[in-house]
Amino acid sequence: MSTRAALKLFVLSLAVFGLAFAARRMFFWDIKPVSWEQDSQPVWALETAFLLRSIENLGLAMAVIMLAVALGLWINGRRQSQLR
Numbered sequence: 001m002s003t004r005a006a007l008k009l010f011v012l013s014l015a016v017f018g019l020a021f022a023a024r025r026m027f028f029w030d031i032k033p034v035s036w037e038q039d040s041q042p043v044w045a046l047e048t049a050f051l052l053r054s055i056e057n058l059g060l061a062m063a064v065i066m067l068a069v070a071l072g073l074w075i076n077g078r079r080q081s082q083l084r
Contacts, residue, residue, distance in 0.1 A: 003077065006070035010063055017059030024052040 028049040031041060 001069070001073065003070050003073045006066050006073055010066035010070060013059045013062035013066060015059075017056050017063060020052045020055040020059060024049055024056070028052065 028045055031045050031049040034041075034046065
């Protein structure tokens with residue numbers, strides 16, 4: 001894997017995070033966790049908000065991992081070029 005590929009995956013995962021975050025904030029801004037709300041909420045809205053939140057978490061975790069991989073590859077490439 002090259003540094004460029006890792007950075008592309010980093011940007012892609014940030015885009016997935018951003019889209020899921022924007023969709024949840026635009027369409028499901030009033031959905032609260034079950035224990036916080038006394039009134040009943042539509043189950044489909046609660047499940048969709050949970051799904052979008054899960055996608056946000058996965059996108060953010062993937063972005064952190066890809067940034068670490070890109071940084072490691074960049075450091076390794078600089079070290080290899082200094083040894084030559």
